[in-house]
Amino acid sequence: MVGLTGSIASGKSLVAGHLIELGVPLVDADILAREIVEPGEPAWEDIRERFGEEVLNADQTLNRGALGALIFADEDARRALETITHPRIAQRLMQYAQQYRMDGERWMVYDAALLVENNAHRWLNALIVVAVDPQVQLERLMQRDGLSTEAAQQRIDSQMPVQEKIKVADYVIDNNGTRDQTRAQVDEIFKQLMQRFNK
Incomplete structure (x- = not known):
C-alpha cells in the first residue's frame, strides 16, 4: 500500500486524479x-x-x-x-x-491528509508527498477558498510543515510548476512503483 499526502492547497487532488487515470486503485480517506x-x-x-x-x-x-x-x-x-x-x-x-x-491488484494508493501526523506512514510500503513552496501554497489557498492572507496563513500554520513530511517521503512531487509538469512526475513515479510491486 502506497500513501499519498501533502499539505493544504499542495495539489494532492491533481496527483490523485492522475493516478486514477493511470489505472491505479485509490482509496480516499x-x-x-x-x-x-x-x-x-x-x-x-x-x-x-x-x-x-x-x-x-x-x-x-x-x-x-x-x-x-x-x-x-x-x-x-x-x-x-x-x-x-x-x-x-x-x-x-x-x-x-x-x-x-x-x-x-498488486498495489493501491491510500490518499489521506494526515498520514504523517498520525504516524500511519510507518505501516505503508511507500509514501508520496506532494509539495509546493510556501508562497505558492498561500496564493493557491487564497484563490481556491476566497480567503484573506491572514486566514489562509492561519490554516497553513495549523498543519505540519510540508518539509517535515518530505523527511519521511519515498517520493516527492514538486507541484510548483504547471499541471503537465506535475503529471510528468506522477508518470515517472507510477513507472517506478509498477516495477517495484509487479515483480
Whole structure:
C-alpha cells in the first residue's frame, strides 16, 4: 500500500486524479470517513450516543457543521470522535485492500491528509508527498477558498510543515510548476512503483 499526502492547497487532488487515470486503485480517506458515519453504521451509533441528537440532521444523517463546532471547541470531544472513527476508517481501508488483492491488484494508493501526523506512514510500503513552496501554497489557498492572507496563513500554520513530511517521503512531487509538469512526475513515479510491486 502506497500513501499519498501533502499539505493544504499542495495539489494532492491533481496527483490523485492522475493516478486514477493511470489505472491505479485509490482509496480516499475523506470518502471512508463519510461512509463509516452513514446512518445505522456502528460509528454513527457511537457518535449519536456520545454527542447526542443535536449532531444529527432531521433525516438522521450526521450534521457535520454541528459536530465540527463541538470538536473544534473541545479537545476531549475531538479525541472522543477520533477514538470512534479512526479504527473504523482503518477497518474499512483493509476491506478495500483485501478486495483489490482478490481482484488481482498488486498495489493501491491510500490518499489521506494526515498520514504523517498520525504516524500511519510507518505501516505503508511507500509514501508520496506532494509539495509546493510556501508562497505558492498561500496564493493557491487564497484563490481556491476566497480567503484573506491572514486566514489562509492561519490554516497553513495549523498543519505540519510540508518539509517535515518530505523527511519521511519515498517520493516527492514538486507541484510548483504547471499541471503537465506535475503529471510528468506522477508518470515517472507510477513507472517506478509498477516495477517495484509487479515483480
